[in-house]
Amino acid sequence: MIGSLRGRLISRRPDNVIVEVNGVGYHVNVPLNILSNLPEEGSNVFLHIYTHVREDALQLYGFSTEDEKKIFTTLLGITGIGPRMALNILSGISHNDFIQAIEKEDVALLCRIPGLGKKTAHRLILELREKLPAAEKPKDRLFEDTLSALVNLGYKKAIAQESLEIAYKKGFNTIESLLKESLKYLTKGVDENKGGIAL
Numbered sequence: 001m002i003g004s005l006r007g008r009l010i011s012r013r014p015d016n017v018i019v020e021v022n023g024v025g026y027h028v029n030v031p032l033n034i035l036s037n038l039p040e041e042g043s044n045v046f047l048h049i050y051t052h053v054r055e056d057a058l059q060l061y062g063f064s065t066e067d068e069k070k071i072f073t074t075l076l077g078i079t080g081i082g083p084r085m086a087l088n089i090l091s092g093i094s095h096n097d098f099i100q101a102i103e104k105e106d107v108a109l110l111c112r113i114p115g116l117g118k119k120t121a122h123r124l125i126l127e128l129r130e131k132l133p134a135a136e137k138p139k140d141r142l143f144e145d146t147l148s149a150l151v152n153l154g155y156k157k158a159i160a161q162e163s164l165e166i167a168y169k170k171g172f173n174t175i176e177s178l179l180k181e182s183l184k185y186l187t188k189g190v191d192e193n194k195g196g197i198a199l
Helices: 032-037 066-076 083-092 095-103 118-128 141-152 157-169 175-188
Strands: 004-012 016-021 024-029 044-053 058-063
Touching (some): 004 024, 058 066, 058 083, 066 095, 066 118, 083 095, 095 118, 141 157, 141 175
Antiparallel strands (some): 004 044
């Protein structure tokens, strides 16, 4: 089973990408909302992969984070939801908003996802409440202001956020110190062990 891919992004379409690893191009189905976080074609990329095996096909599904992948695989355990519907759910709402909608039993928000009706929304809430990872707490103003500064310096938001998360968790609590620490990671590239997008 393929658990992750790190390679060169060859092409990107609304619902899939091709990642070349050691000369082999892998066709990977992805949620629509992660495309904006992917680098330009020709750049290096890292994706968490779920391998779906059927009698007549082997399909790869790619995600930016382990949480997205966990939500996808958890959705597959619900009766009546296959890979296409699970991918559609993650394309129609961010994974954190989805978790919050389940936690708050927000049927109206879930029903905004194309193809998802009230009956299915209620079933999702009933079956997923205890199975999903906890929603991320909103970051404070300091985090958002520092992230904005990094983006204004020309760094891609996804990469800047990853390095800022590392600095934030170390306890730096001023914009100046967070910027300085984040830039250390951005100038040398995000550590591959963090599972980030290679620079």
